[in-house]
Amino acid sequence: MPTYRDEVVVLRTHKLGEADRIVTLLSRRHGKIRAVAKGVRRTTSRFGARLEPFMVADVQLYEGRSLDIVQQAESLGSYGADIAVHYDRYTSAHAMVEAADRLNEAEATAQQYLLLVGGLRALARGEHASRSILDSYLLRAMALSGWAPGLAECARCGAPGPHESFVAQLGGMVCRDCAPTGAARLDPAAARLLEALMAGEWDAVDAASSGASAAASGLIAAYAQWHLERGIRSLAHISSETAR
Numbered sequence: 001m002p003t004y005r006d007e008v009v010v011l012r013t014h015k016l017g018e019a020d021r022i023v024t025l026l027s028r029r030h031g032k033i034r035a036v037a038k039g040v041r042r043t044t045s046r047f048g049a050r051l052e053p054f055m056v057a058d059v060q061l062y063e064g065r066s067l068d069i070v071q072q073a074e075s076l077g078s079y080g081a082d083i084a085v086h087y088d089r090y091t092s093a094h095a096m097v098e099a100a101d102r103l104n105e106a107e108a109t110a111q112q113y114l115l116l117v118g119g120l121r122a123l124a125r126g127e128h129a130s131r132s133i134l135d136s137y138l139l140r141a142m143a144l145s146g147w148a149p150g151l152a153e154c155a156r157c158g159a160p161g162p163h164e165s166f167v168a169q170l171g172g173m174v175c176r177d178c179a180p181t182g183a184a185r186l187d188p189a190a191a192r193l194l195e196a197l198m199a200g201e202w203d204a205v206d207a208a209s210s211g212a213s214a215a216a217s218g219l220i221a222a223y224a225q226w227h228l229e230r231g232i233r234s235l236a237h238i239s240s241e242t243a244r
């Protein structure tokens with residue numbers, strides 16, 4: 001029987017028939033995997049809660065003709081419970097797995113897997129503000145896929161910074177000559193926060209004002225939506241809440 005093992009994060013699940021579920025996984029070595037978990041919705045399931053969203057597991061899969069079949073699952077990190085009890089952690093985790101689900105096969109690398117596991121673990125432990133963990137995750141996930149926003153030099157002409165405008169459609173911070181008429185000017189503190197989020201400078205991130213954090217979050221959401229063509233539904237949800 002052609003079977004294989006891998007470490008995976010559960011991105012999403014949906015019902016199949018009476019008791020089964022199709023699970024979408026981001027794996028460490030096999031990219032994205034869609035597999036059937038049989039009997040997982042029965043209370044007596046041997047999988048327990050190990051194949052719920054945000055869970056990290058070591059799984060053994062059987063290669064099926066269209067979908068693979070999960071044979072075994074051992075928990076490597078049960079972050080779901082600690083995430084689900086806090087609304088802000090849940091919405092951030094949801095946006096993270098949704099962004100990961102948008103990765104194409106070539107982008108679904110081991111680095112993306114490790115970045116997502118690290119982000120979910122930080123959310124579950126409440127290491128920083130949930131939105132900051134999401135923002136840092138989105139910037140780095142896009143950078144791994146070759147879409148890092150330009151933050152120092154002008155994203156369009158390369159003129160050295162610092163610059164005052166961030167334009168998602170142009171790829172990041174742009175100089176005065178390249179900024180379209182009416183482009184909003186970004187507070188220098190928010191511009192520095194973008195760099196800290198990208199670099200993982202958590203002391204600077206945690207010390208940022210709520211105004212700078214909100215400005216940076218809005219730009220990162222706009223930038224992520226621009227690049228992940230179909231848009232991230234849960235991000236739109238969070239943005240509208242921030243605006244209220």
Ligand SMILES: [Zn+2]
Nearest residue numbers: 154157175178
């Ligand atoms: Zn320029």
